[in-house]
Amino acid sequence: MNWSQIINKGLLGEPAFLLGVIALIGLLLQKASPQKLLSGTIKTMLGYILLQIGASAAGSSLSNLSIIVQRGLQMIGIMPHNETIAGLAQINYGREIAVIMLIGMALHLAIARWTPFKYVFLTGHHMLFMASMLAALLDSAHLPAWQLYGWGGLFLALAMSFGPAVSQRYVLQATGGSEFAIGHFNSVGYALSGLIAQVVGTKEKKPMPEGLKRIYPFFQDHMVVIAVFTLLLFGLSSLFVPSEALSEMFSGRHPVVVSAIQAIWFTAGVFVILSGVRMMLAEIIPAFNGIAEKIVPGAIPALDCPVLFTYAPIAAALGFLLSFIGGLAAMGTLMALQYTVIIPGVIPHFFSGGASGVIAYQVGGRRGLIVAALCHGFVITLLPVFLLPLLSSLGFVRATFADTDFAVVGLILNGLLRLFGLGAG
Known part of the structure; x- marks a missing residue:
């Protein structure tokens, strides 16, 4: 076995091992203790395996939901859910995703160091999601491995560097000028929400009704939601499926039992995915944070979108609800057009819708919040x-990537590939 085979079938052939090596190198650069080296490496690999286990559970539940929707409404239902689709992509493109992340993070730090875009993207799970989407899209173009890695790493770096800049104007208005940006791949959605709120809203921000404040605690536990x-x-x-057909599909179980078990099964899968992602990336991201502090003077941290929730908690809850309603409107539109139906995903509307609600309320008051959140939900569902x-290489998996x-990024990259006769149709 030559060195190429050792690398391809050893280091790069097993994504969990590759990610463990990346974490190990980062910890060595930080001069971590032997205990931390061992702990960080093992937790990174364990987190990756948990992600795959959770994706399998959540994907199974989504498949059942899509079957019910298709059987009852005679349509194909797809749910945008980053965690599930990224987990499924890991099964096919684990090595490619790991290499794209490594190249992308290195290029991202270089952009932050030598350009005016000083944002350092610290939302690790969204790096993983974007790398997963890029790997699937580029694989469908049948590129050689080195081109897939290069294009994927470059576009991941550009998305991490320029994404926070797209929404920063409205983030600053929402936070009163706090020294951070939003590192969450819904930048276009946040900018659109801010723009709509600015156009239709009012600068006067009336306090939210007391009744809404009483129900807000319910929305703080997103797993319950x-x-x-x-x-x-x-x-x-299930209401649209004949009871005998539903009974046949689920071995005679009552529809209420089926709905409850499948909902908990899906939620458990999401919980395992999130736990795995947090465990895996908690060991990798700090290593790159330390590098960023040394090589990017004046860096602006780009953080996950829930940091906005504290600036207007009730607006975040309303943003979620209104965004979900907008998603239902988009689903109805697709049904009327007899097109592939996108079922609004709870997670993107909870996080992205909540953050867009905060931005819209802070920029345009109640009116801005209502109009912008509804439009946001419609757009991220459509x-x-x-x-x-563009994701033909993944097959029909009943899930897709959420957020704008x-x-x-996928459409832009596919457009460039099509110039060279490589993109999807």
Whole structure:
């Protein structure tokens, strides 16, 4: 066995091992203790395996939901869910995703060091999601491995560097000038929400009604929210399926039992995915943070979108609800057009919708919040329709990437590839 085979079938052939090596190198650069070296390496690999286990569980539940929707409404249902689709992509492109992340993070730090875009993207799981989307899209173009790694790493770096800049104007308005940006691949959605709120809203921000403040604690535990909304999705979808057909599909179980178990199964899968992602990236990201502090003077941290929730908690809850309603409107539009139906995903509307609600309220008051959040939900539900044909290498997996930037980056990259006769149709 030559060195090429050793690398391809050893280091690069097993993504969990490759990510463990990356974490090990980062910890060595930080001069971590032997205990931390061992702990960090093992937790990184364990986190990756947990991600795959959770993706399998959540993907199974989504498949059942799509079957129910398709059987009852005679349509194909796809749910935008980053964690699930990224987990499924890991199964096919684990090595490619790991290499794209490594190249992308290195190029991203170089851009921050030598250009005016000083943002350092610290939301590790979204790096993983974007790398997963890029790997699947580039593989469908049948590029050689070195081109796939190069294009993927470059576009990941550009997305991490320029994404925070797209929404920063409105983030500063929402936070009163706090020294951070948003590192979450819904930058176009946040900018759109801020722009709409600025146009239709008012600068006067009236306080939220007391009744809303009493129900807000319910929305603070997003796992409970996911379970309840998934239960409602299963329950409502089951109403359109004849009871005998539903009984046949699920071995005679009552529809209520089916809905409850599938909702909890999906939520458990999401919980395992999130736990795995947090465990895996908690060991890798600090290593790059330390490098960033040394080589990027004046760096602006780009953080995950929930940091905005504290600036207007009730607006975050309303943003979630209104965004979800906008998503339902988009689903109805697709059904009317007899097109592939995108079922609004709870997670993107909870996080992205909540953050867009804060931005819209801080920029345009109540009116801005209502109009912008509804439009945001409609857009993030509709955009994945244009991304679906580009991910042909993943097959029909009943899930796709959520949030605006995935579709925007995917369409731009596919357009460039098509110039060379390589892109998807």
